Amino acid sequence: MDEKYFAQKIEQKWQRRWAENRTFEAEIDQSKEKFYCLEMLPYPSGRLHMGHVRNYSIGDAMAWYKRLQGYNVLHPIGWDSFGQPAEQAAIKKGVNPREWTEDNIDQMREQLQRLGIGYDWSREIAAHRPDYYKFDQWFFLKMLERGLAYRKDSQVNWCPRCETTLSNEQASGGQCWRCGTQVEKQTRQQWFLKITAYAQELLDGMSQIEDGWAERVLTMQKNWIGRSEGAFVEFQISNSKFQIPSSDSRKNPESGIWNLEPVRVFTTRIDTIYGANAIVLATEHPIVEENFDNFSEEVRAGIEQIRADKAKPTDYGEEVEKEGIDTGLKAINPFNQEELPVWVGNYVMMEYGTGAVMSVPAHDERDYEFAKKYDLPIRQVISEPHLVHEHNQMQAMALEQAFSEYGVLVHSDFWNGKTSEQAKREMTQYAEKHGFGEGAVTYRLRDWGISRQRFWGAPIPIVYCKTCGVVPEKYENLPVELPETAPFTGVGESPLARVPEFVNTTCPNCDEPAQRETDTMDTFVDSTWYYFRYIDPRNESLPFEPEIAAYWMPVDQYIGGVDHAVMHLLYTRFWTKVMRDLGLVSFDEPVKRLLTQGMVVAESYYSEEKASYIPPDEVNIERDERGKILSANLKSDDSPVKVAVEKMSKSKYNGVDPDDMVLIYGADAVRVFTLFAAPIENELVWQEAGIDGAVRFLQRVYRFVYRWHEALRNVSEPSASADGSSVGENPLADVGGNDRARKLRQKTHQTIKRITDNFESGQFNTPVAALMELSNALGDFKVEPEDASDADLFAINEAVKNLILMLASYAPHVS
RNA sequence: GCUGAGGUGGCGUAAUUGGUAGCCGCGCAGGUCUUAGGAGCCUGUGCCGAAAGGCGUGCGAGUUCGAGUCUCGCCCUCAGCACCA
Numbered sequence: 001m002d003e004k005y006f007a008q009k010i011e012q013k014w015q016r017r018w019a020e021n022r023t024f025e026a027e028i029d030q031s032k033e034k035f036y037c038l039e040m041l042p043y044p045s046g047r048l049h050m051g052h053v054r055n056y057s058i059g060d061a062m063a064w065y066k067r068l069q070g071y072n073v074l075h076p077i078g079w080d081s082f083g084q085p086a087e088q089a090a091i092k093k094g095v096n097p098r099e100w101t102e103d104n105i106d107q108m109r110e111q112l113q114r115l116g117i118g119y120d121w122s123r124e125i126a127a128h129r130p131d132y133y134k135f136d137q138w139f140f141l142k143m144l145e146r147g148l149a150y151r152k153d154s155q156v157n158w159c160p161r162c163e164t165t166l167s168n169e170q171a172s173g174g175q176c177w178r179c180g181t182q183v184e185k186q187t188r189q190q191w192f193l194k195i196t197a198y199a200q201e202l203l204d205g206m207s208q209i210e211d212g213w214a215e216r217v218l219t220m221q222k223n224w225i226g227r228s229e230g231a232f233v234e235f236q237i238s239n240s241k242f243q244i245p246s247s248d249s250r251k252n253p254e255s256g257i258w259n260l261e262p263v264r265v266f267t268t269r270i271d272t273i274y275g276a277n278a279i280v281l282a283t284e285h286p287i288v289e290e291n292f293d294n295f296s297e298e299v300r301a302g303i304e305q306i307r308a309d310k311a312k313p314t315d316y317g318e319e320v321e322k323e324g325i326d327t328g329l330k331a332i333n334p335f336n337q338e339e340l341p342v343w344v345g346n347y348v349m350m351e352y353g354t355g356a357v358m359s360v361p362a363h364d365e366r367d368y369e370f371a372k373k374y375d376l377p378i379r380q381v382i383s384e385p386h387l388v389h390e391h392n393q394m395q396a397m398a399l400e401q402a403f404s405e406y407g408v409l410v411h412s413d414f415w416n417g418k419t420s421e422q423a424k425r426e427m428t429q430y431a432e433k434h435g436f437g438e439g440a441v442t443y444r445l446r447d448w449g450i451s452r453q454r455f456w457g458a459p460i461p462i463v464y465c466k467t468c469g470v471v472p473e474k475y476e477n478l479p480v481e482l483p484e485t486a487p488f489t490g491v492g493e494s495p496l497a498r499v500p501e502f503v504n505t506t507c508p509n510c511d512e513p514a515q516r517e518t519d520t521m522d523t524f525v526d527s528t529w530y531y532f533r534y535i536d537p538r539n540e541s542l543p544f545e546p547e548i549a550a551y552w553m554p555v556d557q558y559i560g561g562v563d564h565a566v567m568h569l570l571y572t573r574f575w576t577k578v579m580r581d582l583g584l585v586s587f588d589e590p591v592k593r594l595l596t597q598g599m600v601v602a603e604s605y606y607s608e609e610k611a612s613y614i615p616p617d618e619v620n621i622e623r624d625e626r627g628k629i630l631s632a633n634l635k636s637d638d639s640p641v642k643v644a645v646e647k648m649s650k651s652k653y654n655g656v657d658p659d660d661m662v663l664i665y666g667a668d669a670v671r672v673f674t675l676f677a678a679p680i681e682n683e684l685v686w687q688e689a690g691i692d693g694a695v696r697f698l699q700r701v702y703r704f705v706y707r708w709h710e711a712l713r714n715v716s717e718p719s720a721s722a723d724g725s726s727v728g729e730n731p732l733a734d735v736g737g738n739d740r741a742r743k744l745r746q747k748t749h750q751t752i753k754r755i756t757d758n759f760e761s762g763q764f765n766t767p768v769a770a771l772m773e774l775s776n777a778l779g780d781f782k783v784e785p786e787d788a789s790d791a792d793l794f795a796i797n798e799a800v801k802n803l804i805l806m807l808a809s810y811a812p813h814v815s
Numbered sequence: 816g817c818u819g820a821g822g823u824g825g826c827g828u829a830a831u832u833g834g835u836a837g838c839c840g841c842g843c844a845g846g847u848c849u850u851a852g853g854a855g856c857c858u859g860u861g862c863c864g865a866a867a868g869g870c871g872u873g874c875g876a877g878u879u880c881g882a883g884u885c886u887c888g889c890c891c892u893c894a895g896c897a898c899c900a
Contacts, residue, residue, distance in 0.1 A: 216895075349899070352899045364900070365816090562895090566896095679828080682827090690840075766829070
């Protein structure tokens with residue numbers, strides 16, 4: 001043991017030893033209880049960032065804690081290695097995306113090892129390797145068989161200048177991120193996964209995990225799924241206004257009235273239907289499309305205008321002025337046979353419900369606004385209960401805004417006097433009985449579009465054959481492998497479409513020449529089930545063996561960023577339910593406990609003059625003695641600089657390289673500080689000064705142990721019986737207790753209790769404080785090793801050994 | 816607007832869940848050792864005050880012997896979603 005604490009030396013020694021001994025490799029052991037500790041796998045960008053360090057430090061602390069408690073801990077890692085940056089690198093630098101990705105993985109693996117995170121490297125996986133994406137394809141075929149994968153027309157963002165499709169991020173603000181050209185919508189056939197088939201189950205399943213997941217995450221998922229209960233109601237279209245040939249099959253020859261499809265609306269408030277003043281359609285509604293040529297010129301122009309305005313980019317949070325136009329079509333309210341005008345409105349979305357709403361201005365804010373603007377009649381049909389007289393006569397309420405609460409029906413014929421709840425129930429039944437409506441539940445959740453017009457992803461295993469149509473690839477032909485390379489121009493469709501060896505194939509069905517699907521899968525597919533692969537990573541016939549899953553699954557602790565609270569975590573819950581239905585697993589929810597960490601942020605400097613971020617060494621900052629910023633200016637020309645605290649990023653020059661930190665302070669200190677500085681769900685403001693405290697703490701512990709380790713060599717072990725209780729009635733009696741020894745023992749055991757409680761409740765900052773207290777208590781123990789009594793030695797030995805054991809979760813090398 | 820979380824020293828935070836507010840750390844101040852120290856060690860550090868003492872957990876009320884914690888009202892901050900019928 002060296003006299004001084006040399007982090008580098010200690011860390012290298014133990015990292016080597018852990019690798020040689022394969023210390024963190026896990027095997028199934030039925031005699032032990034398992035613990036699956038999982039962190040979200042990184043995208044191999046080439047460099048780790050502090051967010052990764054935070055994530056993996058938390059995970060490793062948990063893994064050490066459980067390992068020391070005797071659990072059989074599985075703690076794996078892998079690479080989310082499909083995705084756009086590799087393809088961008090290929091386009092810009094002409095590199096091979098596979099090589100670029102593999103190089104990055106090598107670099108980042110070394111970085112993780114320098115941090116000393118205890119992973120089972122024998123289970124490492126990477127999404128871009130054929131032995132992995134083979135099972136993306138396998139799952140796709142299984143879903144296709146079950147009707148959970150299907151193809152339909154859908155819109156993509158298209159840049160006409162680059163001739164390429166763009167993701168929503170790349171098209172933000174409605175402009176191409178590369179050339180700034182206005183992005184267009186293009187319709188093409190795309191593959192979808194039917195997550196909506198599980199919408200209700202995804203909601204119901206939340207009760208199983210509500211103890212282990214942050215409420216905000218569950219709330220976000222709930223909102224995303226967006227269940228609403230209501231009813232579909234059909235309004236007949238009656239209209240003879242348009243001159244159409246009587247031979248048109250849609251016209252009833254006897255009455256001369258159109259036999260148009262009725263308009264189907266979705267409403268959660270059927271009780272307000274007597275207050276309907278119009279039907280409002282989305283611009284894309286089929287009835288609009290069908291009748292477009294029959295509309296007057298004015299109406300057509302109006303609709304075109306609304307469509308054009310809708311296509312314009314809107315700023316996030318900006319409220320859009322309501323627009324609409326009366327089409328001239330008429331709809332019949334099935335409850336009172338009233339004729340209502342049919343409008344087209346920009347505020348009705350084709351994607352939700354039926355793309356058509358009944359407008360009830362008195363009881364819906366949006367409809368109210370719309371009616372005010374176009375001077376449509378506003379008729380109140382729900383009243384506050386206390387305003388309703390005995391004979392269901394209502395006192396007029398001054399309606400200065402929509403009254404959207406429940407109440408009592410008025411001006412609604414037969415239904416007058418009923419409460420909203422009653423009326424909703426009974427009116428729905430009435431509609432069902434008379435065949436013009438039905439009770440219904442709708443969801444905001446949409447099916448998951450997985451087609452991407454890209455190279456660097458898992459090919460969708462589908463073949464298009466002239467005679468057989470859409471044919472799934474055979475299981476024995478999986479994986480459908482990506483070609484070695486492709487022309488990466490960044491222009492046009494998927495680069496795969498330009499690789500004839502890939503595209504041209506034979507039909508799995510009839511053996512005739514056929515073409516492959518050239519779209520690849522969304523990378524969210526890869527990351528949806530990756531942690532199931534860790535448990536059986538080399539299986540060639542199945543994604544994993546169900547028996548192995550029965551031991552390791554589900555995940556006991558999952559840790560990652562909140563940014564994945566909805567998409568990834570919802571998709572993976574969906575996928576699990578599909579796997580359950582495939583017989584691969586026997587549970588519903590894949591993750592028992594979830595911790596969502598906050599971002600790592602730091603000060604950034606922005607110069608409005610230069611319209612760019614400025615590196616810290618080019619900025620002069622004056623602070624008062626409290627650290628408050630008095631002024632911040634550019635060194636070069638003294639122009640002012642704006643100081644903000646933002647997420648670390650290269651482009652803002654406020655990133656910190658984990659390697660530098662490890663080099664200066666040591667991995668242990670970086671990890672201690674990262675966990676100590678803030679509760680994990682909070683933002684972590686990176687202030688380098690804080691790490692010194694962590695270094696000092698580790699040095700103090702190290703020096704203490706150095707000073708005492710000889711004296712403690714022969715002290716009897718602090719012992720505990722198998723059930724965890726202390727041996728003997730009063731352990732201090734065994735060693736001749738004194739006051740200071742008793743106090744130290746008390747502190748030791750309080751610390752153990754506190755830290756156990758903290759870990760179980762997902763607190764990682766307070767245990768560090770507790771360990772510092774224990775270490776301070778040792779420091780306050782003013783006895784030299786040679787003067788220590790037996791009681792002192794026993795108490796110190798017990799305190800030191802427990803301190804070190806508990807510290808191992810944070811600083812495994814030095815511990 | 817809706818939903819959720821939260822407002823505690825100069826700063827990051829803590830408070831055994833209704834029982835001495837401010838643990839632990841950063842920073843700061845003083846001292847000590849030292850050729851030297853951006854090392855170590857010791858002391859102090861919520862605010863006002865020379866002290867005695869007073870005040871203090873966003874603001875205002877309430878419950879209670881006792882409130883950072885519970886109740887009601889208000890203000891503010893952050894996050895997610897957003898014309899969802």
